Amino acid sequence: xxxxxxxxxxxxxxxxxxxxxxxxxxxxxxxxxxxxxxxxxxxxxxxxxxxxxxxxxxxxxxxxxxxxxxxxxxxxxxxxxxxxxxxxxxxxxxxxxxxxxxxxxxxxxxxxxxxxxxxxxxxxxxxxxxxxxxxxxxxxxxxxxxxxxxxxxxxxxxxxxxxxxxxxxxxxxxxxxxxxxxxxxxxxxxxxxxxxxxxxxxxxxxxxxxxxxxxxxxxxxxxxxxxxxxxxxxxxxxxxxxxxxxxxxxxxxxxxxxxxxxxxxxxxxxxxxxxxxxxxxxxxxxxxxxxxxxxxxxxxxxxxxxx
Numbered sequence: 001x002x003x004x005x006x007x008x009x010x011x012x013x014x015x016x017x018x019x020x021x022x023x024x025x026x027x028x029x030x031x032x033x034x035x036x037x038x039x040x041x042x043x044x045x046x047x048x049x050x051x052x053x054x055x056x057x058x059x060x061x062x063x064x065x066x067x068x069x070x071x072x073x074x075x076x077x078x079x080x081x082x083x084x085x086x087x088x089x090x091x092x093x094x095x096x097x098x099x100x101x102x103x104x105x106x107x108x109x110x111x112x113x114x115x116x117x118x119x120x121x122x123x124x125x126x127x128x129x130x131x132x133x134x135x136x137x138x139x140x141x142x143x144x145x146x147x148x149x150x151x152x153x154x155x156x157x158x159x160x161x162x163x164x165x166x167x168x169x170x171x172x173x174x175x176x177x178x179x180x181x182x183x184x185x186x187x188x189x190x191x192x193x194x195x196x197x198x199x200x201x202x203x204x205x206x207x208x209x210x211x212x213x214x215x216x217x218x219x220x221x222x223x224x225x226x227x228x229x230x231x232x233x234x235x236x237x238x239x240x241x242x243x244x245x246x247x248x249x250x251x252x253x254x255x256x257x258x259x260x261x262x263x264x265x266x267x268x269x270x271x272x273x274x275x276x277x278x279x280x281x282x283x284x285x286x287x288x289x290x291x292x293x294x295x296x297x298x299x300x301x302x303x304x305x306x307x
Contacts (some may be wrong), residue, residue, distance in 0.1 A: 003029060003030055004027050004028065004029055004030075005028055005029060005030050005064070005065055005153060005154050005185040006026070006027065006028035006051060006063070006064055006154060006185060006187070007026075007027050007028075007061075007062075007063040008024055008025055008026045008027075008047075008050070008051075008060065008061070008062055008063075009025050009060055009061045009063075010023050010024075010025055010059065010060035010061070011023070011024045011025070011047075011050060011057045011059070011060035011061070011062055012024070012057060012058050012059040012060055012209075013043075013046055013050060013055065013057055013058050013209075014058040019209055020043050020046040020209050021043045021046050021047055021050065021057075021209045022043075022208075022209040022210045023059075023060070023210070024043075024047065024060075024206075024209075024210070024211045025060075025211070026204065026211065026214065028154075028185050028187060029185065030153070030183050030184070030185055031180060031181070031183045031184070031185070032180065032185060032186070032201045032202060033176060033177075033180045033186040033188060033199065033200050033201050033202075034185075034186065034187050034188070034200060034201065034202045034203075034204055035188050035189075035190065035196040035199075035200035035202070035203050035204065036048075036187055036188065036189040036190075036204050036206065037189070037190065037191070037193055037196070037203060037204070037205055037206070037292070037296065038205060038206035038207055038296075039191070039207070041208065042206040042207050042208065042209070043206050043208070043209040043210075044158070044189045044206055045086065045158055045189070046209075047206070048083070048156045048158055048187070048189065050062050051064055051069065051081075051154075051156060051187075052069060052078065052081065052083055052156065053068070053069030053070035053071070053074050053077075053078060054070075055070070056070045064077055064081065064154065065077050065080055065081075065153060065154065069081070079107050079108065079150060080150070080152055080153045080154065081152050081153070081154045081155075081156065082146075082147035082148055082149065082150070082152030082154070082155040082156070083147055083155075083156045083157075083158075084143045084144055084146070084147040084156070084157045084158060084160050085143070085158050086158040086159040086162070086189075088139050088140060088142070088143040090131045090139060090142065090143075091131065092130060092131050092132030093130060093131075093132065094130065094131055095127065095128050095129060095130055095131065096118060096123055096126055096127045096128070096129065096131060096134070096142055097114060097115065097118065097127040097128055099131055099142065099146075100114035100117065100118060100142070100145055100146060100149070101114050103146045103149055104149055107149050107150045109149050109150045113149070114145075114149075115127065117145040117148050117149065118142075118145055120145065120148070120175065121141040121142070121144050121145045121148075121171075121175075122141060122168070122171065123138060123141055123142060123145065126138060135163075136162075136163035137163040137164050137165065137168060139163070140160070140161075140162060140163045140164055141164070141168065143160075144157075144160060144172065144175070148175075148179075151184075152184065153183075153184060153185065154184070154185045154187075155176075155179060155184055155185070155186045155187070156187050156189075157176075157186070157187070157188045157189065158189045159189060159190055159191065160172065160188065160190070161190065161192060161195070169195065173199050176188070176199070177199075180201075188200065193291070193292035193293050193296060194291065194292060194293070196292065197217055197291070197292050200217075201216065202214070202215060202216055203215065203216070203217060203220060203292070203295075205220075205295075205296055205299055207299075207300055212299045212300070212302075213295075213299045217292070217295075220295050220299075221265065221289060221290055221295065222265065224290065224295050224298045224299065225264065225265060226265070226290040226294060226295070226298055227262045227263060227264055227265070227290075228262070228263055228264070228265050228268050228287065228288065228289055228290070229260055229261070229262050229287075229288040230260070230261040230262075230263075230268075230271065230272075230275070230285060230286070230287055230288070231254075231258060231259075231260050231261075231285065231286040231288065232258065232259050232260070232261065232275065232282060232284070232285050233257055233258055233282070233283040233284040233285075234257060234258075234259065234278070234281055234282055234283065235257065235281060235283045238278055238281035239255075239257060239259060241278075242259065242275070242278055242281070242282075243259050245274060245277075246259075246261050246271065246274060246275070249263070249267060249270060249271060249274065250262060250263035250267065250271050251263070257283075261275075265289075268287075
């Protein structure tokens with residue numbers, strides 16, 4: 001699938017003198033999981049509120065599923081959107097089953113499907129407990145079940161893994177992958193950059209309301225052109241000889257029995273071929289491309305130099 005589900009054209013949002021979002025243009029197609037990253041105040045939550053139709057842009061145009069989500073006629077669009085806010089707030093006196101049934105009725109979905117979703121997020125055994133007794137992680141999973149009501153075509157998730165342990169995070173991402181593979185558009189906002197690297201199809205980097213970069217991790221790495229590091233464990237007395245050969249084409253640091261080689265991305269294969277010349281003398285090798293944290297810092301610095 002390739003048709004656009006979310007389309008923002010030159011969108012800005014101003015609160016008095018503060019410009020929370022500045023001239024953002026962005027398209028989100030069906031069947032894609034996009035990570036929206038940036039520090040607090042970058043404009044991520046404001047962008048999601050614009051997509052939900054909770055607020056109107058000061059300038060530009062927002063289209064969700066082909067229509068204006070903020071229009072009076074946008075109710076049918078909003079029922080096809082799932083949303084998990086950063087801070088989940090539920091009525092403590094209701095049980096998990098009652099609460100999800102309430103949201104199902106709001107979305108005009110069969111209440112019987114609520115139990116299926118509670119089971120899917122691992123809350124079946126706690127369905128008849130009052131939400132006031134739920135831990136933070138349980139509330140987060142209940143929020144995810146609420147967002148999944150009605151099999152949404154667009155799913156907006158703001159810091160969705162907060163409060164989840166590693167096993168539940170993995171289960172959460174399994175659900176996201178199933179939804180994406182089924183054709184849903186998923187926009188996932190998070191500070192946890194490392195865990196997004198292999199799970200998102202594309203990264204959108206925001207800073208102070210502006211869109212700094214937009215592309216796959218590979219595309220962003222090529223655009224940033226940051227160096228690649230290779231860590232080698234070398235045996236058989238070959239460390240000095242190898243370091244000397246590699247120093248001809250890359251920067252070499254470290255000491256016996258480990259050395260680290262740093263080179264531009266474009267020279268990576270040349271370095272690897274030279275390492276291969278030493279055959280069995282190389283006990284181990286780790287290739288460390290620039291992390292998402294490093295990429296984010298790079299694009300912030302680029303913005304600072306351009307300002």
